[in-house]
Amino acid sequence: MKLPDLPVRAVLPEVLSALDDHGTAVLVAPPGTGKTTLVPLALASAGSGRIVVAEPRRLAARAAAARMAAILGEPVGETVGYAVRGDRKVSARTRVEVVTSGLLVRRVQGDPELPGVSTVLLDECHERHLDADLLLALLLDVRAGLRDDLRLLATSATVASGRLSTLLGDAPVLTATAPTYPVSFSYLPPARGERIEACVARAVRTALSSGEGDVLAFLPGAGEIARTAGLLSLSDVDVLPLHGRLSAAHQDDALRPRSRRRVVLATAVAESSLTVPGVRAVVDSGLARVPRVDHRRGLPGLATVRVSAAVATQRSGRAGREGPGRAYRCWASHEQALLPAYPEPEIRTAELARLALELACWATPDGSGLAWWDPPGEGALAAGRALLETLGATADGVVTERGRRMAGLGLHPRLARALLDGASEVGARNAAEVVALLDAGAKLTDVEAELRRLRSAGDKPARRWKREVQRLSKLVAGAGKQDPALVVALAHPERLARRRPGGAPVYLMAGGTAAELPPGSGLDAEWLAVAEATRDPGRVHGTIRLAAAADERLATRVAGVSEVDEVSWDGDVVAQRVRKLGAITLSSKPLPDADVHDALVTGLRENGLGLLKWSQDATRLRERMAFLHRVVGAPWPAVDDTTLLSDVDRWLDLSGARRKADLANLNAGTALKALLPWPEAAKLDDLAxxxxxxxxxxxxxxxxxxxxxxxxxxxxxxxxxxxxxxxxxxxxxxxxxxxxxxxxxxxxxxxxxxxxxxxxxxxxxRGRYPKHPWPEDPATAAPTRHTRRRT
Structure with missing residues (x-):
């Protein structure tokens, strides 16, 4: 097999030798050197066993497999194949299989020994995706306990190779360099009020008019790509989108060279995993989408952030692969120094419920038994583990059979629970429709209205939804009537909501949050199963963005009802037995024999000691005791409000009180006497x-x-x-x-x-009061209390 003359060929013998001698190695090579395509082929030709290449993205996995198959002059699925979610092309003859990191995690969970696999190549480790970090930790555990013959090769464009080498057992670090051409830089920040899409479009036009070759522009997401494309009306240039939500055919089309100049508008998928030939200019928006918790949906989501300096360098380097190039950066030159050095690892910022489930399946719920590049945050992991217990995926930290089924679906645990339980209740198709909707998001507020729209629509989002529905339907079985609210509630039981009394459509969720329906939502029900909600700063209530009409029967069936005795102070003692669904009160009845002591103390602390009976004598006693505490100190106690309320039981007997009116009958003076110190109290009338x-x-x-x-x-x-x-x-x-x-x-x-x-x-x-004595020497005069002189 003759391999193309790419820079990585020079270090292939060293890579093979390092793996033979050590079993692990780190290969550092920039994009365009051939590390993703030539190294797996070389490994396959040099030994037996299957080579598995783990890529962080589906698009990169498919593209890498296609490139390797083209080198061999074969169709994909022969010597080289791939497997991604919902798509797989392999055969019995496949020696090199490219998979996504998440899919390989599931394979390792299913059979940790990875039979038939000789080498796993972990590509683009520098991107620090959560699945990739987890996969590395699991494979290291496999090597340590089951397969010391399993070879691991970590490759990256830019990486802290020392740390990675240590994790891999002091693995040799090999470097492949590529001849690059100089890249000049221009900084074109957005004008005041200019959107980033307009700024990128302006920079693209500048790049097209200033040089030759194709233009590669980086934008954070598919929405920005579509809007930028709409701003570029170019009759002699092809404008092509490139992102993970496109069909395979459209992705391949964007990567294929053309006779005309082209502008490729890409997300981060084009930073390192893919080779885009013909590029001589790069336009960088300076933005990227990174995983964060999406509080609106209660699921992992994406946030738009500034790129790191390392990513900006990697993006601009694409312009210098085939000749001198130019990079246009859509930010001010002085902002370059303010960029973070490297991107934040996903494991530090993402919602970790899926990771928690994988760790539970690996029998190390807290992850302490694994070697991590960066360990998961304790708080985020604890929150994920608590959610798993709620969903029934684990019991006391141990994965249940239900949890293993949920993990096998490749969905977030919330959605996996909704799909599994929903399929048995409403049928596989109906459950899959709602789960696919929750995963992708919606345009309308009413779930049922959005489902009707998607079923009849033919746009790209609708077609994508239909493909996902078909895939999910195959994963589960079951038949039943349609009930979108049930599936939503299974995913988000804490968001079951009941309308509060009053005019405004405000709902209280089981989790304790209040939210209201936006005008024109089309929903009018006492109960809702809420899928999405937002909370804007300064607003009293959240806003419901996506929900389905429900009822109390459905709510109690999904979330369950608790019966608790509640004793509290709400202007008076309130003692009742309450049926609750989370924070929602379903019914209540008085509780006559409740222990109301704590509620009475709360009432005193909230309203003050004025609730007690304070006679003049009681007030005077308190003032005298306070005086002695102030001037004498111990053993005379403090009797200020703060001190008395901090330890009510030390001086006040509440055993006979059950309500506010009873407090008004308690003699505060009698109670205070319990604080008088003895025997010193005998001197009270002498001292004060x-x-x-x-x-x-x-x-x-x-x-x-x-x-x-x-x-x-x-x-x-x-x-x-x-x-x-x-x-x-x-x-x-x-x-x-x-x-x-x-x-x-x-x-x-x-x-x-x-x-x-x-x-x-x-x-x-004395002139005003002549009838009263005014002696010249009062010290020796006789005192009198009478109003007149008496003789």
Whole structure:
């Protein structure tokens, strides 16, 4: 077999030798060197056993197989074949099989020994797809325990080869270099308000007018590709889309050279896995779609992010494969330095329910027994494992037979559960229709209306949906009536929703989230099975984007009903036995014998101690105790609201109370006495008396509410009092009142007042109150509490 003269040929002997000697190797080679096509053929011709090539994408798997078959002059399916989801071309004569990483994970799960396979080539490891990282971990485990003769070759365009070499047991690292031509750069950022599609179209026109050859433009997704194509009305140039949602024929057409110039509008699939011949200019939007949790659908989704510097370099390098080229970058030149160095590994950012299921099938639910490039995040993996328990895929972390069936479907566990259970309830076709819809998304809000539209439509999304329905239908069996709501509910039981009372169509989901139907949804039902919902910042409720009409019978059948005793405080004690579907209350009845203690404490903490009966004596006792705690300290306790409410049971007996009205009958003063320290409490009236006797013989109430105790007393009753009284060592502040009871003076130094300030008060008041005594020497005068002089 004569191989094409591509750069990787120079290192093929070293690759074969490294695998023979070590069993593992790392091959670093840029796109266009032939690593994806020549290396597998060389491995196949040098030894026995099947060579399996794992590619991260279906498009790349098919293209690689087609290229290798063309080199051999054979149709695909002979010496070289491929297998991707829903499509397989292999035969008994196949020696090289190209598969997707996810599909190979399933094969390893089914038979870890991989009988008949001599070498697995893990291509494009640098892309760090979740399935690829998992596959590497599983194959390393296979080599360690079952197949030490299984050879592993990891290839990449740009990779941290040292870390990968370590994982593969200090594997040799081999490098293939390719002659490249210089690439010049132009930065064409979007104008103010310009969409990225318009910016890319502008850069494409510039590239076409400035040089020769074809143009390869990178955009984040199929939607942006379609919109950019619509902006390029070029009579003498073919504009071709290239992304994973195209049919095989359209993908092949985009990769095939033409007599006319062409513009290939591609997603990230063209970064490294594919060779696009004839390209001399690259236009880079600087954007890519990466896996993230799609909270709207409750399933893995894609988010648009800025590319890394490594990806930008890889994209621009496509322009210099066949001659000097030019790269047009749709961002400002100063932003180049702000790009992250490498793309974030998917295992750090993606929703991990599928990974959790694969790990459970491998009997290592937390993944701790595997050698990871980067281990899965604990939080995301824990969330995935919790979901598996809810769906019945695992029990106490151990995969169930149902879980193995779900894993074998190659769907997200939510959708796998919906397909399996839905098929037995409503039939395979009906279940497959809804699952395919949930997987792809919808235009309309009403699931049934969207299904009717898809069944009659002939556009590309509808045709794609129909192909997926046919594929899924073959995976399960069952017959039954049509019920889209049941299948939706099986996928998202926590999104079963019941309409709240009132005018607006607001629904409460079983998971506790409230969401409303948008105007014109066409849905009007008390119960909904919600498939998609969003929550915009600043809005009180979420918005239901896709749902099917349901009923309570369906909801309780799918999600199950719990009966719980609820005792809470809602302005008063509420004690009831409640039938619930998640957060949705179905019915309730009073619970007369419930333990209401905690609810009463909650009520006190929410509403304050004012709920209790506070007589004047109770309030006075609290003020006196607070004074002693403030000036003496221990053992006198704090009696402020925060302290008392933090430990209600230490002083308040709630055993006889069952509702708010009962709290109002609890004497707070009696309760506070439980806090008095003994034997010190015997000195309460000495240290902080309720009333203080003054020289006139009156007993005046002391005010303890301030920092110092205050005694408000008529001035004439204090004659003869030469020293300021003290309580617990603190001087009493005297508010000396006129005969009319108005403040005449305030002092905490009575002797000083008699010697000084009194004379001014005397001069001011004796004319107004001539019938009251105003002696020149009050310190020696007789006190009186009467309003007139008496002889």
């Amino acid at each position: 008396p309720d009333r203080l006797e003054v020289p006139s013989g009156s007993h005046i109430r002391v005010d303890y509410r301030g920092d110092q105790p205050v005694l408000a007393v008529k001035l004439q009753e204090t004659f003869g009092w030469t020293e300021t009284p003290t309580l617990a060592g603190v001087p009493v502040v005297l508010h000396l009142l006129s005969p009319a009871g108005r403040p005449a003076a305030i002092t905490a130094d009575l002797a000083g007042f008699w010697a000084g300030g009194y004379q001014a008060v005397r001069a001011d008041l």
